[in-house]
Amino acid sequence: MTYVMACIDGSPSATAVCDYAAWASLRLDSPLAFLHVLDENSYPTNSNLSGNIGLGSREILLEELAELDARRSKLALEEGRIMLEAAKQRALEDGIDSPLIKQRHGDLAETLVELQEEIRLAIIGKQGDHASAGAQVGSHLESVLRTLSRPVLVTPTAFKQPESVMLAYDGRPTMDKAVQLITASPLFKGLPIHLVQVGADTNDAWEQLKSAKEKLKAAGFDAQIAIRAGEVEPTLHAYQNEHALDMVVMGAYSRSRIREFLVGSTTTKMLSTSRTPILLLH
Structure with a gap:
């Protein structure tokens, strides 16, 4: 089975991604799945912090930093889960039957390539939540477009039902x-x-x-x-x-x-x- 796969994050485009995904799912009569990928570069699951500890620092400081890193990753995962649940609820209100939610650790482009056989149409916002200041196109988007072999619908920040x-x-x-x-x-x-x-x-x-x-x-x-x-x-x-x-x-x-x-x-x-x-x- 293949899906309309909508990539969800905390960017301003997220709502439009949900709405365009629901529109495409209904038009294509294809099931809808929402995907949230936690970027390990921003929230590593296993960090080596020893290089950040100077001479004379105590072992407890290293342990506290490791615990802080783990808490940040856990909170980011929970934030992603909440976003996915909100996207699912929005899709249900738009008339989508049983949308799926998926959450992964890793790189967005690599994750989409791994899921490629499940994707009929990928939907992604023009800018992600980690886009650099002043950037018009997110770096993740460029990576996705250069590696994924499926059609990709890139959305603006506001939804308007396409009529032409x-x-x-x-x-x-x-x-x-x-x-x-x-x-x-x-x-x-x-x-x-x-x-x-x-x-x-x-x-x-x-x-x-x-x-x-x-x-x-x-x-x-x-x-x-x-x-x-x-x-x-x-x-x-x-x-x-x-x-x-x-x-x-x-x-x-x-x-x-x-x-x-x-x-x-x-x-x-x-x-x-x-x-x-x-x-x-x-």
Whole structure:
């Protein structure tokens, strides 16, 4: 069985993550699970504090520090449990039947990879509760997007039920898979789709877009296509704002180190500046 897997923490995005997860679970008719991962770098389960004890310090001080570390970890686990229970209650109120809760120690990206076979769609906030000051995209999110092979829905801090979608189309094979996913998935059923390509206005580009549009129309979608010139990130957002589109679908970070500079930088910019959810596909 696969789940909509929502990653919960103490960040401002947590409520929106819950609501988008419930929305996706109902649309996909897929069970919902909430996951809280206690970062061992912040709350280690077994710390060696001997290097922090100076010459002449008493053994009791080392014992007290170890006890303090254990208490901090225990409190953090309890805080996570409370957050998971609150998320579960919110999902029940949204009409979700028997949402699951999971709690783990470790690294978020590594945990999601371990659970990958159970994940149909992962949902995570743009910034986690340990995001550095001024950061627009959390470091955990970047790690998740570079390692997880499942679709990832990245949420803003506030929920708005999606009623329209923009697919950032660039003609790569990933986009053909995105079109197939949209036509096959109940997540997008009944939502108008705008396929937007940023680049040269050529016959080849139009032919690719028209082909994708026909596939969507054959599946019952109201689809529109457009080509715009300019820098990718501001041009896509300008089109999105012009048409008041509620969600963006685009490719995630490339696994190729060469393409990472081209694809990854655009992905990061879109995530940094977006005020709507972005569904990222590999």
